[in-house]
Amino acid sequence: MATLGSATKKHKVTIVGSGNWGTTMAKIVAENVKAHPQLFEEKVQMWVYEEEVTIDSKSRHYDPSSPFCKGPQKLSKVINELHENVKYLPNITLPNNVIANPSLEQSAKESTILVFVIPHQFIARICDRLTGNILPFARGISCTKGVDVSDKGIQLFSESIGQRLGIYCGALSGANIASEIAMEKYSETTVAYDPPPMDSRQPTPEGSPSASQMDLINPHKEPGPGSVKLHPLPIDYPALSHENVKKLFHRPYFHVRMVSDVAGVSLGGALKNIVALAAGFMDGLGWGDNAKAAVMRVGLLEMVKFGKKFFASSAQTSTFTEESCGMADVVTSCMGGRNFRCAKLAIEKNISINEVEKTELNGQKLQGTSTAYEVNAFLKSQGLEDEYPLFTAVYNILEGKTKPQDIPSLIEPKE
Amino acid sequence: MATLGSATKKHKVTIVGSGNWGTTMAKIVAENVKAHPQLFEEKVQMWVYEEEVTIDSKSRHYDPSSPFCKGPQKLSKVINELHENVKYLPNITLPNNVIANPSLEQSAKESTILVFVIPHQFIARICDRLTGNILPFARGISCTKGVDVSDKGIQLFSESIGQRLGIYCGALSGANIASEIAMEKYSETTVAYDPPPMDSRQPTPEGSPSASQMDLINPHKEPGPGSVKLHPLPIDYPALSHENVKKLFHRPYFHVRMVSDVAGVSLGGALKNIVALAAGFMDGLGWGDNAKAAVMRVGLLEMVKFGKKFFASSAQTSTFTEESCGMADVVTSCMGGRNFRCAKLAIEKNISINEVEKTELNGQKLQGTSTAYEVNAFLKSQGLEDEYPLFTAVYNILEGKTKPQDIPSLIEPKE
Numbered sequence: 001m002a003t004l005g006s007a008t009k010k011h012k013v014t015i016v017g018s019g020n021w022g023t024t025m026a027k028i029v030a031e032n033v034k035a036h037p038q039l040f041e042e043k044v045q046m047w048v049y050e051e052e053v054t055i056d057s058k059s060r061h062y063d064p065s066s067p068f069c070k071g072p073q074k075l076s077k078v079i080n081e082l083h084e085n086v087k088y089l090p091n092i093t094l095p096n097n098v099i100a101n102p103s104l105e106q107s108a109k110e111s112t113i114l115v116f117v118i119p120h121q122f123i124a125r126i127c128d129r130l131t132g133n134i135l136p137f138a139r140g141i142s143c144t145k146g147v148d149v150s151d152k153g154i155q156l157f158s159e160s161i162g163q164r165l166g167i168y169c170g171a172l173s174g175a176n177i178a179s180e181i182a183m184e185k186y187s188e189t190t191v192a193y194d195p196p197p198m199d200s201r202q203p204t205p206e207g208s209p210s211a212s213q214m215d216l217i218n219p220h221k222e223p224g225p226g227s228v229k230l231h232p233l234p235i236d237y238p239a240l241s242h243e244n245v246k247k248l249f250h251r252p253y254f255h256v257r258m259v260s261d262v263a264g265v266s267l268g269g270a271l272k273n274i275v276a277l278a279a280g281f282m283d284g285l286g287w288g289d290n291a292k293a294a295v296m297r298v299g300l301l302e303m304v305k306f307g308k309k310f311f312a313s314s315a316q317t318s319t320f321t322e323e324s325c326g327m328a329d330v331v332t333s334c335m336g337g338r339n340f341r342c343a344k345l346a347i348e349k350n351i352s353i354n355e356v357e358k359t360e361l362n363g364q365k366l367q368g369t370s371t372a373y374e375v376n377a378f379l380k381s382q383g384l385e386d387e388y389p390l391f392t393a394v395y396n397i398l399e400g401k402t403k404p405q406d407i408p409s410l411i412e413p414k415e
Numbered sequence: 416m417a418t419l420g421s422a423t424k425k426h427k428v429t430i431v432g433s434g435n436w437g438t439t440m441a442k443i444v445a446e447n448v449k450a451h452p453q454l455f456e457e458k459v460q461m462w463v464y465e466e467e468v469t470i471d472s473k474s475r476h477y478d479p480s481s482p483f484c485k486g487p488q489k490l491s492k493v494i495n496e497l498h499e500n501v502k503y504l505p506n507i508t509l510p511n512n513v514i515a516n517p518s519l520e521q522s523a524k525e526s527t528i529l530v531f532v533i534p535h536q537f538i539a540r541i542c543d544r545l546t547g548n549i550l551p552f553a554r555g556i557s558c559t560k561g562v563d564v565s566d567k568g569i570q571l572f573s574e575s576i577g578q579r580l581g582i583y584c585g586a587l588s589g590a591n592i593a594s595e596i597a598m599e600k601y602s603e604t605t606v607a608y609d610p611p612p613m614d615s616r617q618p619t620p621e622g623s624p625s626a627s628q629m630d631l632i633n634p635h636k637e638p639g640p641g642s643v644k645l646h647p648l649p650i651d652y653p654a655l656s657h658e659n660v661k662k663l664f665h666r667p668y669f670h671v672r673m674v675s676d677v678a679g680v681s682l683g684g685a686l687k688n689i690v691a692l693a694a695g696f697m698d699g700l701g702w703g704d705n706a707k708a709a710v711m712r713v714g715l716l717e718m719v720k721f722g723k724k725f726f727a728s729s730a731q732t733s734t735f736t737e738e739s740c741g742m743a744d745v746v747t748s749c750m751g752g753r754n755f756r757c758a759k760l761a762i763e764k765n766i767s768i769n770e771v772e773k774t775e776l777n778g779q780k781l782q783g784t785s786t787a788y789e790v791n792a793f794l795k796s797q798g799l800e801d802e803y804p805l806f807t808a809v810y811n812i813l814e815g816k817t818k819p820q821d822i823p824s825l826i827e828p829k830e
Contacts, residue, residue, distance in 0.1 A: 175708040186697075186823040187705030188712065255709070255827060282601070289750050290602030293590040293743035294670070297603065301737060321736035322716060328708035331746060335704050408601040412670060 007238040010038075013248065014045040014111040016126065017143075018079075018100065021178040022046070022117035023089040025143055028181075028251055029115065030095040036247045039238045043099050045111065048076040050102040053087050060091065076100040092182045105133040112237060113248065116161055116169075117143040123157060127164035137231040139199070139240055140169030141191065145269030146367065149374035151381040154310055156266040158192075168195060168230055171262050172249065173269040174324035175332040184253040190325035191249055191258050192265035194314075199233045199240045257323060263311035264319030268326045271306060272333050273368035274375065275299030277343040277353075277394050279334035281404035284347025291408075295390065296334050298411050300327060302388050306375075309384075339368035353398055369398055422653040425453075428663065429460040429526040431541065432558075433494075433515065436593040437461070437532035438504040440558055443596075443666055444530065445510040451662045454653045458514050460526065463491040465517040468502050475506065491515040507597045520548040527652060528663065531576055531584075532558040538572060542579035552646040554614070554655055555584035556606065560684030561782065564789035566796040569725055571681040573607075583610060583645055586677050587664065588684040589739035590747040599668040605740035606664055606673050607680035609729075614648045614655045672738060678726035679734030683741045686721060687748050688783035689790065690714030692758040692768075692809050694749035696819035699762025706823075710805065711749050713826050715742060717803050721790075724799075754783035768813055784813055 013033060015026040026046040033040035052072035055061050061082050062069055068081065079085050079100035083093055101107035108114055108130055118126055123144065142158040162169035174189030181187050238244055242258040250256040259265065278299055282291040300320060307315030320326035334340055342356045349356075353369055376395035379385045385392045393410045396402040402410070428448060430441040441461040448455035467487035470476050476497050477484055483496065494500050494515035498508055516522035523529060523545055533541055538559065557573040577584035589604030596602050653659055657673040665671040674680065693714055697706040715735060722730030735741035749755055757771045764771075768784055791810035794800045800807045808825045811817040817825070 175705050175712075177703065177705050180703040180705045185702045185706055186709060187703075188709040252824060252827070255823070257828075287600045288592065288595040288602075289747045290590050290592050290595045291600055292750070293746040294601060294603040294739065296746055297590075297737070297739060297743040300742070304737075318736075321733075321742070322712070324709065324712060327715070327736070327742060328712040331708040331711055332704045335707070335750070408670070409667060412667070413672075 006235055008236045010041045011113050011237060012041045012111045013113045013115065014047065014108045015115045015117060016047050016108065017117035018046050018048040018085060019088050019117065021143060023085040024178045024182045025115055025117050026098045027092065027094050028254055029248055030098045031251060032248050034095065034097060039244055039247060042097050044097055045099050045101050045107040047104050047107040048079065048100045048102050051075050053078055055086065059086060061086065076102040089182055104129055108134050110135060112138055114138055114140045115143060116140055120144050120146060120157055123160055124164070127161060130165060134165060136166070137233050138167050140165065140167055141172050142169055143172045145173055146371065147266050147270045149371065149378050151377040154378065156263060158262050158266060166229065170194065171265045173265045173329065175328035177332065181254055186253050188255045188257065188324040188328065189249070190265050190323040191245060191256050192260065192262040193242060193245045193258060194260035194262055195240050196230055259319055259323060261314055261316045261319040264307050264315045265325045267303065267307050267315065268320060268329055270371050271303045272330045273339045274372045274391050274394050275330055276333040276337050276339040277368045277372065278390055278407065280340040280343025281347055281397065281407065284344040285404055292334065295407065296330055298390050300330055302390050306388065339366050342366055347404055352400065372398055421650055423651045425456045426528050426652060427456045427526045428528045428530065429462065429523045430530045430532060431462050431523065432532035433461050433463045433500060434503050434532065436558065438500040439593045439597045440530055440532050441513045442507065442509050443669055444663055445513045446666060447663050449510065449512060454659055454662060457512050459512055460514050460516050460522040462519050462522040463494065463515045463517050466490050468493055470501065474501060476501065491517040504597055519544055523549050525550060527553050529553055529555045530558060531555060535559050535561060535572055538575055542576060545580060549580065552648050553582050555580065555582055556587050557584055558587045560588055561786065562681050562685045564786065564793050566792040569793065571678060573677050573681060581644065585609065586680045588680045588744065590743035592747065596669055601668050603670045603672065603739040603743065604664065605680050605738040606660060606671050607675065607677040608657060608660045608673060609675040609677055610655050611645055674734055674738060676729055676731045676734040679722050679730040680740045682718065682722050682730065683735060683744055685786050686718045687745045688754045689787045689806055689809050690745055691748040691752050691754040692783045692787065693805055693822065695755040695758025696762055696812065696822065699759040700819055707749065710822065711745055713805050715745055717805050721803065754781050757781055762819055767815065787813055
C-alpha cells in the first residue's frame with residue numbers, strides 16, 4: 001500500500017486523559033485503529049487519573065449479586081471490566097480495545113502518537129511527568145481547547161506541549177459537544193497537523209533538510225527561545241501524513257478536515273467564547289436573531305484579525321471562516337453553550353456575570369470571561385484595544401464600564 | 416465638501432414597494448436623506464399598491480369621532496396622514512418625509528435612485544410599466560432576495576431589473592428580519608454596488624472610457640445578449656460612490672458594509688434557504704447543535720462553490736464567508752426562519768414538506784423548496800449534481816428519494 005512505504009512497525013496510540021471528551025476521543029480512536037490495522041496497533045491506551053467509583057442501583061451495570069457492585073472500585077478497573085467510563089461518559093459502550101491505565105508513564109510508553117485531552121491547568125504537570133518517559137520521536141495532538149493568553153504573549157497549548165516534551169504537537173478542535181459525539185450523532189472537526197517534512201515521506205527537494213536531519217519546532221517560523229530540536233520519525237513507521245492522521249480520527253459520524261494551521265485551530269476554540277458572551281448579551285436584551293448573527297459575524301472577523309496579526313506566518317483566514325473549528329464552533333457556542341447562556345442570564349436578571357458564575361456555576365469561572373480578560377490584558381499591552389472593538393466591548397461590559405446596549409455603536413466601523 | 420465635487424443637484428430617491436420590508440427600507444432611507452441634505456432631496460417617494468384599509472378599534476390611531484375611522488380609507492392616504500403603514504408595518508412611525516404615492520410612474524419620475532423592494536414575481540410587470548418613465552441615468556438597488564434559477568441558467572434579480580430598464584442595478588441583502596429592524600433593533604446588511612467607473616467621479620485613467628462615454632451593463636463582464644447601453648450619471652449630481660451609497664442605508668441600528676460583488680450578495684439570499692432546510696432536517700432528527708453547525712458550514716461552502724463556478728469573474732469567497740448577506744444570513748435563517756421551522760416539523764411529524772406547506776402555510780410554497788428544485792434542475796442540466804452533495808441531498812429528501820439520516824454519508828468528502 002502506497003501509504004505504508006517501507007514501514008514495518010505500527011503506530012501505538014495513547015489518549016492522555018479520560019474525562020468526558022477524552023473518553024469520547026478514546027472511543028473514536030479505538031474504532032479507527034481497528035479499521036486501519038495496517039497503520040495502528042490494536043490496543044489504545046487511555047490514561048485514567050485513578051479514583052474510586054461505586055456502581056449504584058441506578059446504573060445499567062448494577063447487579064446486587066456481583067461483588068463488583070458491593071463497594072467502591074477503581075475507575076480504571078471499572079472501565080476495563082465494563083467497557084464504560086461510568087463516571088465521565090456513562091451509558092456509552094467503549095470498544096474493548098480501549099485499555100484504561102492508571103499509570104501515566106506506563107500508558108504513554110512506546111507510543112508514537114499521544115492525544116492530549118486534559119484540562120489546560122494540568123498541561124505543565126503532566127508534561128513534566130512524561131518527560132523522559134516517551135519515545136523521543138513521538139508526535140502529539142492537543143484536543144484541549146484554547147490558548148494561554150497573558151499580557152506577556154500568547155502560547156498555543158500545542159506549543160506548550162511540544163516545547164515541554166520536545167515533540168511536534170498538532171491540534172484538534174471543532175463544533176464538538178462531546179456527549180453528542182459519544183452518541184454518534186453527526187458532527188465535524190478540524191485537525192491541524194503541520195508535520196515536519198521528514199514525517200511525510202515525500203521526496204525531499206534538493207537543498208532542503210532531509211529526513212535524517214533534525215528539525216526545529218518554531219511555531220512562528222523563526223527560531224526563538226522556545227524552539228526545540230525535533231527527532232525524525234523513524235523510517236520503519238508509516239508516514240504521519242494528513243491522510244494517515246485523518247484515519248485516526250475520521251468516523252462516519254465524526255467528519256475530519258485536515259489543515260496545517262495549528263494557530264488558527266487553537267485560537268478558534270479560545271476566542272469563540274468571547275463571541276459567545278457577546279451573543280448572549282444580545283439575546284439577553286431581546287434584540288433578536290439579526291443582532292445575534294451580527295455580533296457573531298463581527299466576532300468571527302475579529303478572530304481572523306487576531307490570528308493574522310499575532311500568528312502572521314501561520315494563521316489563515318479560511319481556518320476561521322470555513323472550518324469547523326472556526327465558523328461552526330462559533331455557531332454552536334452562540335446557540336446554546338455555557339458562556340452564551342450565562343451571559344444571557346446576566347442581562348435578563350440584571351446581575352453581573354460574576355454573580356451568575358456564583359449562583360449557576362458554584363463560583364467556577366466561565367472560559368469566556370477568563371479569555372476575555374486575558375485577551376484584553378494582551379491587547380492593552382500591545383496598545384491595540386481599539387482595533388478589536390467587540391473583544392474590548394465584552395471586556396468592558398464584564399468590568400461594568402460599558403453597557404451591552406452600546407455594542408452597536410462601539411463596533412460601528414469608523415468612516 | 417469633497418464628496419460633492421461639482422454637484423449642483425441632489426439625488427431623489429424612490430422606494431418601489433411598500434410591504435413589510437419596503438416600508439422598513441422607506442423609514443431607513445427617509446431618516447438618512449434628512450441626515451445628508453447635501454446629497455439627497457428631502458422627500459422620499461414610496462410607491463404603494465393601492466388598496467383600502469379600515470382603522471379599527473384595535474388600532475392605536477382609532478378615534479371614533481374622526482371621519483377617518485368611519486369607513487375604508489385608501490392605504491396611501493392613511494400612510495400620509497398617520498405616518499404609519501397600518502397594514503404592513505403596524506405600530507411603527509414613519510418619518511414625515513416618506514411620501515406614499517399610489518402611482519408607480521409618478522413616484523419614480525425624476526428619481527435618480529430606485530430602491531426595489533417587491534416580490535420577485537412582479538419584477539417583470541413593474542419594470543415594463545416603468546420603462547420610458549424614469550430618468551435614463553437612474554440607478555437601482557434590488558432588495559428582493561434571491562435569484563432566478565432554472566435549467567436554462569441563473570439570473571440575478573438585479574440583472575433582470577437592470578436589463579429591463581437599461582440602468583445599473585446593485586443589491587442589498589443581509590441577516591435582516593424586517594420587523595426587528597423596523598423596531599430599530601441592531602442589525603447589519605450588505606450592499607453590493609459596482610457602479611460604472613464614470614459614476615465614481617474618480618479621474619479617468621488615460622485610454623479608459625470617460626464619463627461622457629456610454630458603458631455596458633454586462634454582469635458577467637463580457638458583452639452578451641443581455642447587455643445594455645448605460646447612460647452616465649450627469650456631472651451635476653453627487654457621485655454614487657460606495658461612500659455616498661452607504662449614506663443612504665447606514666443607520667446606527669442598521670450597519671452597512673459595501674461590497675462590489677452583486678452576484679455573491681444576491682446568491683446568498685437565495686441559496687441560504689436550501690441550507691436552512693438541511694439545518695431543519697438535523698434539528699428534526701434531534702441530532703443536536705454539532706450536526707446543525709456542520710450542515711451550515713458545508714452548505715456555506717457549497718454556496719461559495721456555486722457562486723465561483725457560475726459567476727466566476729464576480730463572486731468572491733469573502734462575500735459568503737465574511738458578510739452579513741452570507742454567513743450571518745445563513746445563521747439567522749438556520750436559527751428560526753420559516754424554511755428551518757417547516758423542515759424541522761416535517762421530520763418530527765414524519766410528513767412531507769409538501770404537507771407542512773399545506774397545513775402550516777395554506778399551501779404557499781417555501782422559498783427554500785422552490786430554490787432547491789430550481790438549483791437542482793440547473794445542476795442536473797450542467798451534469799454537476801455530485802459536486803454539490805448537500806444541495807442535491809436536500810432536493811432528494813424533498814422528493815422522498817433519500818432520508819435526512821443519510822446526509823452525513825452523502826456529504827462525506829470522498830477520499
